[in-house]
Amino acid sequence: xxxxxxxxxxxxxxxxxxxxxxxxxxxxxxxxxxxxxxxxxxxxxxxxxxxxxxxxxxxxxxxxxxxxxxxxxxxxxxxxxxxxxxxxxxxxxxxxxxxxxxxxxxxxxxxxxxxxxxxxxxxxxxxxxxxxxxxxxxxxxxxxxxxxxxxxxxxxxxxxxxxxxxxxxxxxxxxxxxxxxxxxxxxxxxxxxxxxxxxxxxxxxxxxxxxxxxxxxxxxxxxxxxxxxxxxxxxxxxxxxxxxxxxxxxxxxxxxxxxxxxxxxxxxxxxxxxxxxxxxxxxxxxxxxxxxxxxxxxxxxxxxxxxxxxxxxxxxxxxxxxxxxxxxxxxxxxxxxxxxxxxxxxxxxxxxxxxxxxxxxxxxxxx
Amino acid sequence: xxxxxxxxxxxxxxxxxxxxxxxxxxxxxxxxxxxxxxxxxxxxxxxxxxxxxxxxxxxxxxxxxxxxxxxxxxxxxxxxxxxxxxxxxxxxxxxxxxxxxxxxxxxxxxxxxxxxxxxxxxxxxxxxxxxxxxxxxxxxxxxxxxxxxxxxxxxxxxxxxxxxxxxxxxxxxxxxxxxxxxxxxxxxxxxxxxxxxxxxxxxxxxxxxxxxxxxxxxxxxxxxxxxx
Numbered sequence: 001x002x003x004x005x006x007x008x009x010x011x012x013x014x015x016x017x018x019x020x021x022x023x024x025x026x027x028x029x030x031x032x033x034x035x036x037x038x039x040x041x042x043x044x045x046x047x048x049x050x051x052x053x054x055x056x057x058x059x060x061x062x063x064x065x066x067x068x069x070x071x072x073x074x075x076x077x078x079x080x081x082x083x084x085x086x087x088x089x090x091x092x093x094x095x096x097x098x099x100x101x102x103x104x105x106x107x108x109x110x111x112x113x114x115x116x117x118x119x120x121x122x123x124x125x126x127x128x129x130x131x132x133x134x135x136x137x138x139x140x141x142x143x144x145x146x147x148x149x150x151x152x153x154x155x156x157x158x159x160x161x162x163x164x165x166x167x168x169x170x171x172x173x174x175x176x177x178x179x180x181x182x183x184x185x186x187x188x189x190x191x192x193x194x195x196x197x198x199x200x201x202x203x204x205x206x207x208x209x210x211x212x213x214x215x216x217x218x219x220x221x222x223x224x225x226x227x228x229x230x231x232x233x234x235x236x237x238x239x240x241x242x243x244x245x246x247x248x249x250x251x252x253x254x255x256x257x258x259x260x261x262x263x264x265x266x267x268x269x270x271x272x273x274x275x276x277x278x279x280x281x282x283x284x285x286x287x288x289x290x291x292x293x294x295x296x297x298x299x300x301x302x303x304x305x306x307x308x309x310x311x312x313x314x315x316x317x318x319x320x321x322x323x324x325x326x327x328x329x330x331x332x333x334x335x336x337x338x339x340x341x342x343x344x345x346x347x348x349x350x351x352x353x354x355x356x357x358x359x360x361x362x363x364x365x366x367x
Numbered sequence: 368x369x370x371x372x373x374x375x376x377x378x379x380x381x382x383x384x385x386x387x388x389x390x391x392x393x394x395x396x397x398x399x400x401x402x403x404x405x406x407x408x409x410x411x412x413x414x415x416x417x418x419x420x421x422x423x424x425x426x427x428x429x430x431x432x433x434x435x436x437x438x439x440x441x442x443x444x445x446x447x448x449x450x451x452x453x454x455x456x457x458x459x460x461x462x463x464x465x466x467x468x469x470x471x472x473x474x475x476x477x478x479x480x481x482x483x484x485x486x487x488x489x490x491x492x493x494x495x496x497x498x499x500x501x502x503x504x505x506x507x508x509x510x511x512x513x514x515x516x517x518x519x520x521x522x523x524x525x526x527x528x529x530x531x532x533x534x535x536x537x538x539x540x541x542x543x544x545x546x547x548x549x550x551x552x553x554x555x556x557x558x559x560x561x562x563x564x565x566x567x568x569x570x571x572x573x574x575x576x577x578x579x580x581x582x583x584x585x586x587x588x589x590x591x592x593x594x595x
Contacts (some may be wrong), residue, residue: 015501329581336580345587361581 040214107141170195185291502528
């Protein structure tokens with residue numbers, strides 16, 4: 001059965017869920033939300049990010065690992081009243097604090113669990129355990145055609161949810177997720193140059209390959225890059241995470257970047273002496289931009305502004321005919337967004353390098 | 368051009384809306400705050416009732432001067448309707464052939480591109496100054512259909528977030544909107560295109576999320592400069 005809902009990026013899904021939370025908090029709309037998508041596209045991260053953003057406690061229920069009684073709780077005999085009473089399970093929110101009840105792997109849940117889930121989704125209760133009003137219910141799951149364990153969703157369950165299909169988008173992943181999540185600059189630079197390798201589940205299924213690239217697997221590669229200094233060991237791990245072909249391609253880029261990108265040294269070097277420190281390839285420069293934006297602090301922001309502004313000419317790259325103008329614009333977009341978020345805009349006002357860049361940009365008629 | 372916002376309109380109630388784009392001409396009576404005699408006269412001319420009185424004036428005056436014509440004139444409502452219709456449809460509005468002669472297709476497309484280009488630049492600046500990151504901004508340019516009068520152009524900025532509304536525009540916003548028309552692209556130029564297409568309401572949209580960080584930074588720095 002096809003899910004005939006709108007396909008959105010992870011960033012857009014987050015905005016929809018934020019609006020859903022706002023509407024529920026205002027008492028205007030209480031509904032349950034369903035994120036469909038291939039494994040690893042970032043459904044769980046969306047819900048985790050929303051919980052952090054709204055200050056809610058996240059109750060993450062993996063429905064493939066629980067039984068109906070895990071949600072219903074345990075009964076005990078109340079002798080005084082001659083009745084059976086159910087203890088509330090700790091997996092269900094029971095306070096007035098904001099909370100998100102995340103029903104992960106809903107489509108892979110055992111059919112025996114579905115009646116219990118229906119109650120949660122429609123009546124916001126299991127037996128006598130009622131969810132407080134400040135609990136947002138979000139479910140997620142894969143589809144049958146994604147190659148994951150999944151059952152077709154029946155109309156009774158489907159009708160109780162507002163559906164979205166989450167799809168990986170390289171641009172969205174790089175701008176909305178990679179920087180705040182501290183993704184390693186090499187991974188960010190690689191995805192910027194090979195956005196088609198962000199998500200390859202369909203291709204891998206077609207080829208009969210078990211391992212595919214997904215946003216989640218690239219996040220793991222980022223952690224491997226940060227945690228394992230030995231190149232050979234790292235390569236085995238990365239190949240086991242994203243597959244051998246993308247890993248080989250990634251290794252070439254990683255070697256080049258590790259040899260040429262020196263972010264700390266560039267930030268510490270005076271402007272006049274920095275030209276020789278610029279990487280000589282577009283991959284290296286892209287990694288430099290991501291690394292700078294990720295590493296920048298309020299104290300190093302003036303130097304970071306100079307480094308990105310000087311991409312256009314002072315360093316050797318422009319002389320080598322690389323399209324650095326676009327990269328400078330992109331780098332400033334990232335750097336300015338971060339500075340505005342942190343309240344560091346004054347550094348741009350007092351930067352001569354940015355003033356020169358802004359003048360050139362205005363002369364070119366760019367918005 | 369009249370920019371429709373709280374500081375330029377005396378009857379602010381007409382700025383309320385439940386759907387976009389908000390249309391004004393023919394639906395509400397606009398009372399501008401200030402605006403000059405020329406604008407007031409043009410708005411009065413836009414009032415159908417007052418405009419109908421002009422062609423009907425001879426039917427009032429003739430009986431005063433000629434007893435012989437008094438009865439036939441006063442008993443000729445059909446003629447009055449025909450005269451009013453003729454003035455409204457043939458005198459005040461250009462004919463189909465005249466509309467087609469006003470501007471050719473290529474020039475019309477060029478003028479609409481100019482409008483879109485300038486409008487989007489304004490909307491980006493306004494979105495950045497107002498800190499808008501969600502929804503869609505619309506620059507709505509509405510013109511009167513009357514052809515033999517000076518153009519009457521209403522410009523407003525409307526958004527669908529958090530609900531359909533007109534933006535409250537400050538002096539900087541109004542100054543930016545003032546640059547939509549200039550000597551190279553006048554209100555009359557747009558009216559010629561509108562006559563050609565018989566479309567008198569143009570809506571140019573800009574997604575607030577697509578406004579660059581550069582534009583947002585520029586707005587922040589401008590504000591700080593103005594405040595210091």
